[in-house]
Every structure is written in C-alpha cells, then in structure tokens.
Amino acid sequence: MTYTDISAILSDGKSYVGKTVDVAGWVRSARDSKNMAFLNINDGTSLKHLQIVINKAEFEGDAAAFMKNGASVAVSGEAVPAMKEGEVEINAHSVTLLGDCPTDYPLQKKYHTMEFLRTIPELRPRTNTFNAMLRVRSKLSFAIHRFFQGEGFTYVHTPIITGSDCEGAGEIFRVTTNTYQDALAAGDEQKYTASDFFGRKAGLTVSGQLEGEVAAMAMGKIYTFGPTFRAENSNTPRHAAEFWQVEPEVAFAKLPDIIKIAERMIKYIIKAVLDECPDELAFFEKSFESGLRAKLQSVVDSEFVVLEYSDAIDILKKSGVKFQYPVEWGLDMQSEHERYITEQVFNKPVFVVNYPKAIKSFYMKQNDDGVTVAATDLLVPGVGEIIGCSEREADYDKLLKAMNDRHMNLDDYRGYLNLRKYGSVPHSGFGLGLERILMYVTGINNIRDVQLYARTAGDLM
Ligand code: 4AD
Ligand code: MG
Numbered sequence: 001m002t003y004t005d006i007s008a009i010l011s012d013g014k015s016y017v018g019k020t021v022d023v024a025g026w027v028r029s030a031r032d033s034k035n036m037a038f039l040n041i042n043d044g045t046s047l048k049h050l051q052i053v054i055n056k057a058e059f060e061g062d063a064a065a066f067m068k069n070g071a072s073v074a075v076s077g078e079a080v081p082a083m084k085e086g087e088v089e090i091n092a093h094s095v096t097l098l099g100d101c102p103t104d105y106p107l108q109k110k111y112h113t114m115e116f117l118r119t120i121p122e123l124r125p126r127t128n129t130f131n132a133m134l135r136v137r138s139k140l141s142f143a144i145h146r147f148f149q150g151e152g153f154t155y156v157h158t159p160i161i162t163g164s165d166c167e168g169a170g171e172i173f174r175v176t177t178n179t180y181q182d183a184l185a186a187g188d189e190q191k192y193t194a195s196d197f198f199g200r201k202a203g204l205t206v207s208g209q210l211e212g213e214v215a216a217m218a219m220g221k222i223y224t225f226g227p228t229f230r231a232e233n234s235n236t237p238r239h240a241a242e243f244w245q246v247e248p249e250v251a252f253a254k255l256p257d258i259i260k261i262a263e264r265m266i267k268y269i270i271k272a273v274l275d276e277c278p279d280e281l282a283f284f285e286k287s288f289e290s291g292l293r294a295k296l297q298s299v300v301d302s303e304f305v306v307l308e309y310s311d312a313i314d315i316l317k318k319s320g321v322k323f324q325y326p327v328e329w330g331l332d333m334q335s336e337h338e339r340y341i342t343e344q345v346f347n348k349p350v351f352v353v354n355y356p357k358a359i360k361s362f363y364m365k366q367n368d369d370g371v372t373v374a375a376t377d378l379l380v381p382g383v384g385e386i387i388g389c390s391e392r393e394a395d396y397d398k399l400l401k402a403m404n405d406r407h408m409n410l411d412d413y414r415g416y417l418n419l420r421k422y423g424s425v426p427h428s429g430f431g432l433g434l435e436r437i438l439m440y441v442t443g444i445n446n447i448r449d450v451q452l453y454a455r456t457a458g459d460l461m
Contacts, residue, residue, distance in 0.1 A: 009021060034056075044131065077091050077094075078090065106123060132284060140441065143272035144225060144432075146272070154223075162210075163198070163200055163202055167207060168406060176196050177197040213416070227245075235456070238384065240451065243447070253391075254391055259306065259351055262430050266378070307341070354373070357402075380440050391427070
C-alpha cells in the first residue's frame, strides 16, 4: 500500500478535491463532538497537519479507538474543501489503527520546554519544532551541495579516523580497541599504544581540513562535508562534541578569494531556505525569533563587513562596555566580544581578518608583519562565530617552524609537509559549522536542539 504524502495534498488541495486518497500518519490532536470526530495527523512530510473528519453516523467502528495523541493511523477518505479558503480536509471512509498509543505518551497537546524534550530524544522529532528543524537542516545541507557542485567543486570524503590533530587543541576523542586490562598488562604508554589497533595513537577527526588540502593539491577545488568530533568540555549552548562541518579547500586562492566564496555560499544557502521553507521559517519566527525572515533577507541583500582584528580590538576598547574578559591586542575574542561587534556595532555578518598568530592554528599563512596570520572568522548576530577560515601556509620552512614552535610531533604530519615540498601553491579554505548556521537560520538558541541527538559532555542519550 502506498500512501499519498500529506505535503502533496496540502500544497495542491484543489487537484485532490473529490478524489479518494489514502494517507497515514501520527495523531497530533483529536477532538470529539456528538456527531463528529476530528483528527489532526502528520506524516512528517510537512509542518502542517491534515485534518481527518469522521462522521460518526456514517462510520462503522469505534472512532474513540483513534482519538489518541501519538497513535499511528491509516486513513482512506475523500478530499473535500475545508473551512479555510483553498485548504482541504479528508472525510474518512475508513480509519485503521496501525499502532496504539497509551495515555502516558509524553507529548501531550501543551507547551513542552526544550529541556524536557531533550529527555525524550526518541519522540521529540514528532514536535513541530523538530519537524521544522529537521526539514530546514535537510534543505540547508542539500543547498550546500548544490552551491559547491554548481561552482565546480569536487566532493571528497575525508577520513573520520585520523592520526593527526588539525586544530592542535588536544580535543581529540581517542579511538582504541585496547581495554583496561591491556593497559595494565602493557605497563607503559608506548607499549600500550604500539599494541593498539593501528599501532599508533588514533582519534576521531576534529576537522577534515588537512586531508582536504591533500585533495585540493590535486583536484583544485574540493569540499568535504561530514561529522567532526571535539572533546570540548565547555558547556555552552554553541559547542557540541559531534557536529557537522562543510569544509571547502581551494588551490591558487588567497584570503580575499576564499572570503568571497564564503560570502557567496552563505547567501546562497540562506536564500535557498527562504525559498524552500516558508512554513518552517514562519513557525520559527512565531516561536523562536521575531524578525527572523527580515534578518535572513537582509543577509542575502547586504554586503558583509570585513574588519581588521586590530580595528575590532579598538572598537571593543572604545565601547565603554565592561567585558568579563578584558580587551587587549592579542585577546582570543570570546562570545561577548564577538556578539558586541556583530550585534551592537554592525548588526550583520562580519569577517574579522588577520588575527594574532599566537591564538590561531599552526597551518595558517603568516603575514609579513610577523605577528598576524591571514585568517578570518565570520561572526553573525545571535550566534557569534559560524566560520573559521584561513589562507594556508604554503612555505615549507615557515610551516615547519610554526609546527616546531608548537612542539608538534612531525611524524604525524609528514604527508602534510610534503604538500609544501612538491609543487606547493597558495591555497585557502574554511569550515562552516552546520549546527551553527542552523541555529542562525532557525533562531533556536541551543545547539542541543538542532541535532537529532544532542552530543555534549556528560550527556549521551
Ligand atoms: O574554527 P574551527 O575550529 O576551524 C577548523 O576546524 C578549520 N580546520 C576549518 C577549515 O579551515 N577547514 O571550526 C570551524 C567551524 C566553527 O566556525 C564553528 O562553526 C564550527 O566549526 N565548530 C563547532 N560547532 C559546534 N560545536 C563545536 N564544538 C564546534 N567547534 C567548531
Ligand atoms: Mg574557530
């Protein structure tokens, strides 16, 4: 049996009127009156529900059996015009209960806090919020692919298990098949590591960049798009231990070139969501962030700001605001600073460029001033950093020195260094956090609520 998508019926009601349709879904609400019963059902294909009307007099069987939130039903009936102009509902001929649902179903028709919903990850996708979020997430992801495919990029799949630490921040989740007993038997760390699955330390990738560079040094323009992992213990609404990143890497591109690509991509994917998710955005505007659509439209229409890091520091110093972290040149900007710049000063996306090299990663191109690197973060109102970006150090000796300064284990990066030895070229790339842009686009203000399963420290449901 194939059922018609509810989204198809709701979006093109007229062409269904008078026809018999078969639909299936979960009951979102039920209302009983003397002669009639009404079910609102949702099959996940749209945010809106489809109303099923049961005329008790003509209906064989007990309508009460279906009048249960959470129950799953299949309905056969005739599409008829609804009260609201242009909409349709279904006059049921028959309703089949596919799966009953007891009255302790946690999603009753009332307001549930996001915190409560986190305790039932297996059911929260059946709320309007998650229904809308998951659809926007899907559309956003597909738009990202469309953008890069349209610009001639090759999609590469970089490894999830790696032996290197791209960001050098020591936030790697170890991957091991060793047991506690193995550790005791080995006695020292070297033996323990040597006896492990790969014979060396392995971990989950924090970023596909290093391997992405390998691909770009052959394919020119590539992007990788997949899960990345960080054992971040910072308990903030913007940090997850598992999150998705899209990471383009472009040969022969310098910092201003990659900034242009990033700006084009952000505008493209936001426009896609505006075009493809009108119901969802209306819902988020009503429930999460007033003015959401105007904000997104203005991003599409505006030119992003490019601001020197040093100028950002001056602005912060002159602001008269008392920040928790005092402002000095060299400061690794915290969320309070990022938000001041992008919300109070510009109220639009801002690329902060040329950061002090001491607070940034080893692979970034060192500027001629000797103290900054050709790196940029894209900051947006409400969320802060959504993109980390840089031109890469293409000079073998400079890169080697930066790695030695950081006491990195060169054995783990031999291949990466080789790229600078054999036909090195200027190249640049960035990483966009999918959950961060999703938070920005939906107004949902906690990263735990833009993932199917939240992944944060101390919490593995
Ligand atoms: O700024 P980050 O650490 O940059 C990199 O990883 C580079 N290797 C990317 C590149 O150049 N290819 O991370 C990039 C983005 C951040 O701007 C943020 O949007 C997101 O990834 N991100 C996180 N999102 C959720 N939870 C976390 N713990 C995140 N850490 C970074
Ligand atoms: Mg960053």
